[in-house]
Amino acid sequence: MGGILPAGCLSRTPWWAMTPWSTGLSRRRVLLAAAGAAAGGLFLRQTAWAVETEVPLRFGIPQILISPMLDEFGCIDRYLRLPWRRPVSLTQHKTNAELAADLLSGELDLAWLSPYAYVRRREQLQAIAAPLTKGAATAQSLLIVAADRPASMLSDLAGDTHAFVDPESASGFLVTVAELAKIGTRPGSFFNRTFFTNADRNVVRAVAAGLAGSGTCDGHVFEVLKEIEPRLTGAVRVLSTSSPIAPPPIVAKRGGLSAAAMAAAKSLFVGMRTTATGEAALGKLRLDGFAEADDALYAPITAMAERLKGIV
């Protein structure tokens, strides 16, 4: 099975952490995989949902997953396509809000959404799987500043131009808002100005270039960036790391997929590490695998969002 993997799948760079290839990238840009799949695998026969159809499975990903490489997408696409035996269309969206809107309107079947965006729409959305990092389904938020800046804590950043990822991002926005709330302030008054870059990597770029004095971004993305773009991360330093929070789940619209399809999708993600194609895709993402997502995992984020209602 590994023999049909495109060569790009074996490169070290995770496909979602690649340099954006064009700022004019259409959010609706659909990257279709190459046609002609090999004969069906085990899941094909086991799942009732695996009907022979040409209707593609539409999987939405946030801009965090931007890749300039078609074959990088191919890794996930191939993994998803093989068992389902149906084409997969991967679309990347600029913001979590857009992603969620498309999911709710039925434009997408599945989406990889920020936990904060998910908990805000818990009634309509259902988490299927959550990524595992270092064996645990956790994420962290980082506060970063320029490498040569003599700041030691959040309060030193007052009056800054601050870069966030997305207004519906947990690790790239909500955590810092929560920290500010603890000291009785809010971004609009604590910082001189704030802006959203729509991607964690862009926050690092903004701080490294000096466009922002400080920024909030995801810890996992930063770790990978350190590995693949040491020059970029070398220009910044981590001021503080948050307590673990829930990672971004794979979500579907409640009632959007049949119970069987939902179960199939869940087992597909959870069982990803058990196949060579899945293993390759996980390698790209620097993830250990996916675990079943339950509401308990997202309860702390829900609570945090509740607390901050009125601020954000």
Place this chain on the structure above:
Amino acid sequence: MIRSLSTPWTLAVKVPAAMAAAVVVIAAATTALVYQFVSTAQDRQLASVTRSYLDGLAPALVEPVLRGDIWGVFEILDQPRSFSTTAIPVELAVADTSGEVIAASDPRKAPSGAPLPARFRNGAGGGSLVRDDSGEVLSTTLIVIGGRSVGSLHVLWDITPMTQERRMLIQTAALWTILVPALVGLAGWFATRRMMRPVQILSRHMETADDGSVQPIGGAVVRAASREFARLYRSFNTMAGALEARRALTARLVAEERLSSLGRIAAGVAHEINNPLGGLFATLHMLKTDPASPTVQQKAVALLERGLGGIRDVVRALLAIHRPERNMRPIAAADFDDLRILIGPQIGSIRLTWSIGPLNGVDIAGGPVRQMVLNLLLNALAAAGENGDVGLTVAAAPDKVVITVTNSGSAMSGEIAAFLEGRGTADVPGDGLGVWLVRQIAAELRARVTIRTGTEGTSITVIIPRPISGAT
């Protein structure tokens, strides 16, 4: 000698120098033209490059500028900027309508929210291009939507590639402007020297002609020469042969003339000796008829003495002409007395005016002067004809001796007069070898000959410069 040698050498320098100078002028003119052309083209290209860059960026900026989206603007500005080889956009900034920076490509130099730095403001105004002293060019354009300006885009360009290209062009051109003329000059020098070599050979051989004999160019040289020069050499050799033949002929004629004048003189001498001889025989006869008469004896002695004295004088004059050691002796009045004796037989009925001034201390060789004056006198006597007048005046001045020979009779031909005065051709007019001798001797003595001639007669004045006293 030096002058004639230096001519080809100078040509060997002048020609290549002129060639090199021409190349320099052409190269400089071409360079100036090319530079002008390249500069204009580059300026036009720069304008077009900056224009199209700005025009490409501005529409994409409308949306983020309208939203005040710092990141959106930055992301558009923060792109790889290897846009053109002419100019590189080094710094970009986008400002809102109030002149505050929304985002710049280098946020540390132009922070968001700060007023637009001065270096971005010089060219404010739609799409203008301003070049400052540092070699940076600023281009600006307004970000317009629906005819309304929402902000402005400012780009600083590094035009080093362009200026470098220009500098390289000038340097290369300068190098060629020096190198090519130098090479042309050197090649020209060699070529000209090579071309001038036959002329030099010819010139060297011509110079030998000053001595009267021309040395022909050797066969090996003629054979080695190119066809044109071989022909020239052969022509020269033919000419040299003709000159040599002519010189030999002239020498023979001079010898013959000497013999001829000797013959004439011999006849005169015979005549001069014959006269006293008649007297001597008459005396002898007288003595035979009356040997005892004391009166006859006295008369006979006187007659004998006069007759023999006359013969002695004639013989002495003859000796004077042909004894070389006497030729170098300074001129003296006695020399002219000898001449009078020598021309005696030719005088006949001609009236002779004879005036010889004192010649003491005049250090001029007597021989040539005698020969010259003898010829002049013989010619004058011949020209004067029966019952004519011939005169000789010799006067010494401190720096010269002036000898004038006059004669009545018909005018001298202009050709001969010109020849005698040293003007005109080297050809001897007519058969006047005496004339040729006079000219030769005058030249030897560095004498100046002036002739006045008309229907009343001819006057020839020879002025011989005296050697500067003390020099001898």
